[in-house]
Amino acid sequence: MATSRAVFTGRNVVLGDGQPRAATVIADVDTGKIIDVLDRTSPRTDFPDVSDAYWTDAGNLYILPGIVDAHVHLNEPGRTDWEGFWTGTRAAASGGVTTVVDMPLNSIPPTTSVANLEAKLEAARGQCWTDVAFWGGVIPGNQAHLKPLVNAGVRGFKCFLIESGVDEFPCVNETDLRQAMHELKDSPTVLCFHAELDKSPEPTASADAADPTLYSTFLASRPQQLEVDAIALITALHREFPKLRLHIVHLSAAAALPLIRAAKQSGLPLTVETCFHYLTLSAQHIPHGRPEFKCCPPVREEANREALWEALLDGTIDCVVSDHSPCVASLKKMEEGDIMGAWGGISTLGLGLSLLWTEGRKRGVGIDRIVDWLSVQTAKHAGLSDRKGQLKVGYDADLIVWDPDAQTTVTKESLNFKNKLTPYEGLSLSGVVRRTYVRARLAYRGPEDGFVDLKPIGEQLL
Secondary structure (H helix, E strand, C coil): CCCCEEEEEEEEECCCCCCCEEEEEEEECCCCEEEEEECCCCCHHHCCCCCHHHEEECCCCEEEECEEEEEECCCCCCCCCCCCHHHHHHHHHHCCEEEEEECCCCCCCCCCCHHHHHHHHHHHCCCCCCEEEECEECCCCCHHHHHHHHHHCCCCEEEECCCCCCCCCCCCCHHHHHHHHHHHCCCCCEEEEECCCCCCCCCCHHHHCCCCCCHHHHHHHCCHHHHHHHHHHHHHHHCCCCCCEEEECCCCCHHHHHHHHHHHHCCCCEEEEEEHHHHHCCHHHCCCCCHHHCCCCCCCCHHHHHHHHHHHHCCCCCEEECCECCCCHHHHCCCCCCCCCCCCCECCCCCHHHHHHHHHHCCCCCHHHHHHHHHHHHHHHCCCCCCCCCCCCCCECCEEEEEEEEEEECCHHHCCCCCCCCCCCCCEEEEEEEEEEECCEEEECCCCCCCCCCCCCCCECC
16 A cells, blocks of 8 residues: 655755755655655655655656745735735646745735634635745734734734725834834734835926836836835834844845845844845836836836846845735736836746746856745744755755746736736746646646646645
């Protein structure tokens, strides 16, 4: 009789601690945990008791730890026409993401109390193709809800220093922040910041009259100084609460890097993420009237992109995430080409690994660095590093089989998220996910067979 083991073997296995090498990963299917790692490939004859369904020989393809995407807007409940647990996690699985951490806003209600978290958990039940963890939110007046949310299992908290774009998740001021940080200072958690702070006066008439279809108009409306001012405030407050880890989400402004480097060098527990779009796109190449390129903060100039890459390579930036932030087509104002009036968010789920690999190879970046940025460091950031992000004994058997040399073109048909609008349509990318496994069980069969004969097996991580 076949045992409940699953075996994954290949000549290019990245265990999470270095270069690809020959290895065999053995998992217990019942628990979903890795129970052994052998430093060699294994022939099928070594495991006669393992059924064919649980035997994977990747050959020369890569076996990688599943990606942990620590910044995803799934929008359910309340805005499920934008995205949802079913479609969002399917899109994630198709790109090798085995864990997503859901943002507290764009759902109604937002995750700003335990009752609201429970509403989200109920909405997610039975719908998830990957494992899902949850961020809580900090808004004015909800300080009393923060410790209960920590106890309920949220991975940390997000707040905005500029209006979020949705009424139910208002931004916080300095007084709100001090109160929240005081509440959280002794908790094992992290406070994450949308780090834009607008200290400028109201726009002038000439600014209002600028062409809303030009990307340059939008870029001028969100200058780097907004991020610099926000991060200056964050690092100043951090010195008052030096034990609480703070995190900058979706950094786009290279001008803020000196502040970040100084804070880190002073010993403050500050971490930073950037996004696939900031590392692969540049403002000079964004056509007129193309709102699918709009996000906040914006994609900036080529020199800025190069500086972000340098900061990622030297460790100033810790990790890379998608900030998948979709909406319905009407809010993107595609027909009008109105970049200024469009919802700000780029849809990326399913594409991130290929995007970063394609760009990274041009720079001599190996798959070990990619895995570190997308799996190891993101798991650490989300407080999941004891079970996610590496292929080690005792960890969840979240794996992907990855073809690094396969070429693919992004088409609407290839996208698995709900609203198929992305700036990457038509782009040729290197690397294709052939299989995705969540806790040793098959969650995605590759681009040809997708999700045929599969069921959602994701769990809620609390």
